[in-house]
Amino acid sequence: MIEYKVKYLDDHQAGRPDRYESEHPLRVGDVVELDDFHCVCNIQRLQTIHRIDLARGCESEQEAILEAEYSGHL
Known part of the structure; x- marks a missing residue:
């Protein structure tokens, strides 16, 4: 498993998951x-x-991809 630290660009971080695990490497646009x-x-x-x-x-x-494009993040 690959562990990622999570940063939310448009939402508040408090109370939300701050880690994500994936079996496969993630890419921009996933x-x-x-x-x-x-x-x-x-x-x-x-660093780590x-x-x-x-x-x-x-x-x-699909909405998530459209939202990222609309907000200029992709």
Whole structure:
């Protein structure tokens, strides 16, 4: 499993998951499901972990991609 630290670009971080695990490496444009569906807008290598920057959460995968594009994150 690959563990990622999560940064929310448009939403408050408090009370939301701050880690995400995936069996496969993530890429920009992928959609992950945490509390909602979020589009991965950026991936950064930190010292000991990768961080994914996520756009605003949506109710579906397609909405998440459209939201990221509309907000200028993709």
